[in-house]
Amino acid sequence: KQEVTQIPAALSVPEGENLVLNCSFTDSAIYNLQWFRQDPGKGLTSLLLIQSSQREQTSGRLNASLDKSSGRSTLYIAASQPGDSATYLCAVRGGGSEKLVFGKGTKLTVNP
Amino acid sequence: GAGVSQSPSNKVTEKGKDVELRCDPISGHTALYWYRQSLGQGLEFLIYFQGNSAPDKSGLPSDRFSAERTGGSVSTLTIQRTQQEDSAVYLCASSPSGAVYEQYFGPGTRLTVT
Numbered sequence: 001k002q003e004v005t006q007i008p009a010a011l012s013v014p015e016g017e018n019l020v021l022n023c024s025f026t027d028s029a030i031y032n033l034q035w036f037r038q039d040p041g042k043g044l045t046s047l048l049l050i051q052s053s054q055r056e057q058t059s060g061r062l063n064a065s066l067d068k069s070s071g072r073s074t075l076y077i078a079a080s081q082p083g084d085s086a087t088y089l090c091a092v093r094g095g096g097s098e099k100l101v102f103g104k105g106t107k108l109t110v111n112p
Numbered sequence: 113g114a115g116v117s118q119s120p121s122n123k124v125t126e127k128g129k130d131v132e133l134r135c136d137p138i139s140g141h142t143a144l145y146w147y148r149q150s151l152g153q154g155l156e157f158l159i160y161f162q163g164n165s166a167p168d169k170s171g172l173p174s175d176r177f178s179a180e181r182t183g184g185s186v187s188t189l190t191i192q193r194t195q196q197e198d199s200a201v202y203l204c205a206s207s208p209s210g211a212v213y214e215q216y217f218g219p220g221t222r223l224t225v226t
Contacts, residue, residue, distance in 0.1 A: 031211040043203060044217040051212060089155065093211060098143065098168060099157040100205075100215060 002027045006090055006103035013080055014111050021075040021106045023090030028068050030094030035064050035075050038087045038105070048075070052094070080110045114138065116218035118204050124224045125194055133189045133221045137206030144187050145207075145215060146179060147171075150200035158202075161187060162209065194225045 003026045013019050023033070032051045036044040048057045048064040050073070056065040063076040077084060087107045091100040117136045125131050137144050146158040157171040161181045172178070176195075181187040191198055201222050205215040 032214075034214055036217075043219040044205075046214050046216060049214040091155075093215075098160045098162075098211060099145065099171070100147075100155075101157070102155040104154040 002030075002092060002094075002101045004090060004092055004101050004103040006088075006106050008106060009104065010107040010109075012109040012111060015080060015082060017080050017110075018076070018078050019080055019108070021077070021088050021090075021108070023073040023075070023103055025071045025073075025092045025101075027094070028071050029096075030068065030092045032093050033064075033066055033073050034091045034093070034100065035062075035073075036089040036091065038089060040086075044089065047088075077108075080108075082110045082112050084108060084110050116204055116206050116216055118202075118218040118221050120221060121219065122222045122224075124226060127196060127225055128193055130190065130192045131194055131223065133191075133202050133223070135187045135189070135204030135206075135218060137185065137187070137204070138216055139185075140208070141206035141216075142184060142209040143207045143213075143215075144181060145205040146187070146189050147203045147205065148200045149203060149220070153200075155203070158189070191223075194223075196225050199223055199225045 007022045035047045050066040061078040087105040089105045091102045119134045144161040149155045160168040176192045179189045201220040203220045205217045207213040207215045
């Protein structure tokens with residue numbers, strides 16, 4: 001059974017800092033990995049999708065890496081801003097299943 | 113273009129009542145998913161549709177939960193005889209067919225069972 005863990009559960013940083021969020025998964029047989037952002041009381045916004053054959057994806061100030069063999073992904077946020085404050089969720093898809101298996105998220109607070 | 117929409121956005125119901133939650137996927141997306149997000153449990157998969165068929169229902173927590181999809185588009189999640197533990201946010205997602213595509217989520221329906 002796939003299990004996804006995100007560390008840390010919460011993170012508070014000053015504005016402008018670069019930061020890394022971590023995601024690990026137990027079964028390396030995945031199709032892809034998706035990073036989401038969730039604002040309080042809102043749905044999920046997809047940030048980045050990394051296919052199993054890829055090592056990283058970039059979008060603006062965000063960079064996500066994937067090391068499938070070790071079961072790890074990181075989300076790097078450069079020059080953080082207060083507007084980046086949200087919960088970041090990692091989810092994997094694979095193992096012959098169409099469903100996403102989610103971690104419990106990292107709650108990020110960027111202080112002005 | 114239009115994203116995934118869900119209705120109602122909020123639903124308060126009494127224990128024992130039946131509820132129906134609706135999801136309108138992105139036009140042309142053949143795959144549709146229901147997830148549930150509850151405090152302490154995180155996001156859990158409920159059911160997956162490909163077209164009107166549901167090849168994976170493994171996440172439905174009990175036989176009080178059912179879902180259908182018609183015309184390869186709109187889906188309805190029905191919870192019969194609601195219990196307080198059913199209180200959660202129910203999220204719907206859609207994607208084109210194929211595991212390589214990302215899933216796009218709707219805003220969710222917050223269900224409160226009193």
